Amino acid sequence: MFAKQVNLVIVDDHPLIIQGLKALLSSHEQLNVLASFTKGQDVIAFLLGQEVDVVILDISLPDCNGMDICREIKTMAPATRVIALTNHNERSLIMQMLQNGANGYLLKNASSEELISSITQVMNGQLSFSTGIEEIITQPAVYEQGPVPKLTRRELEVLKLIAAGETSTVIADRLCVSPLTIEMHRRNLLQKFKAKNVAVLIRMSFQLGLIK
Amino acid sequence: MFAKQVNLVIVDDHPLIIQGLKALLSSHEQLNVLASFTKGQDVIAFLLGQEVDVVILDISLPDCNGMDICREIKTMAPATRVIALTNHNERSLIMQMLQNGANGYLLKNASSEELISSITQVMNGQLSFSTGIEEIITQPAVYEQGPVPKLTRRELEVLKLIAAGETSTVIADRLCVSPLTIEMHRRNLLQKFKAKNVAVLIRMSFQLGLIK
DNA sequence: AAATATATACTGGTTTTCCAGTATTTTTGG
């Protein structure tokens, strides 16, 4: 199955997920878990001094954005394969991860067999996806989004206040600017998300993990 | 630590979580995992023919609502302890689970020690919570919600269409009713969620797992 | 230093939401 020993690293903020992955991988002799981390920056530091074949990487990490970590990993260690492991199945996120160099994309409800198969595939130089993910990627979405919107500091601030239910007038008072400025931020946010109104803006922000 | 053998059952839609829990629990002789399920209804069927000490129960299950399963378990087997294991830390959900009879509430980022400790506590007849959960429960929320809103079939239908970004006029056309009817549904939804506008409505609906 | 992006702010206007109250019909539960 594996031509040689495969060295892996796990990054997930759930100790139980890490535990489960270790238990699963340990029943395969040639799969060797070198380390596990609950923070993204720790894996970057680790990779500076250690060569790793596969990183299994959660997207939602407490200290940073898994997508950025993915890009960083591929920048510093291009030969290292990255398999995203996440609950998110939004096409935008999947495409963004692939754009950032991910070799695989698994959902957390994947089976053991699926995980092992995925590791095999990426080690063979292939891309690997959970059941259903390929379908999500390939079928043109009814509402086609571009990449995940990149928000400025101010836009994110305004978005959070909108999500908290505040009106433009209240937000303007809070941020000491004109209500017309906030209206302009709203318009820009709607355009970036290709959203027709606040309902879609909030929903997509949630789905993309921009707000919790 | 445990006066006697503790029989447990795990219900979670993530095989990796189940794997992790099993690995963890198996290193404690007196903790005996009888079975695991990825569907809520399966655990109910199991409990009909088997006495269980502790059920570790995810709230988000694919076939049903973990909160309802919790209530069902406590109805049919009051002596069985239920520990919720979830990613949600909204006060409403925590209170609802306690209301439905849960004995513990853990977040999925809990450590191994925390889990074992929780099992110990519930077996001793105590309530048990993840770090931080007690704080969430005890501090009066800035925006105090009541219990998780119970939506009618029609209300949920309208909510989903609102979340999809449709206006009241469009929703009315879709459902073959007057736009004024939809406006009335909107008003009722805002009242049930104690939301001041659609932004809060959508945000809370996602936070409470009512829509995905 | 220059180009670009961001933040800010305005005019003028339409659409939509939110609000409060009221009323009737239909459905559901006891």
Added chain:
DNA sequence: CCAAAAATACTGGAAAACCAGTATATATTT
């Protein structure tokens, strides 16, 4: 069968969002 809940619908009106375009100042990037 009856009471209660849900669904439906209306009047009248204010507040807020959404829209399109335009403009200037500041910050950032090249």
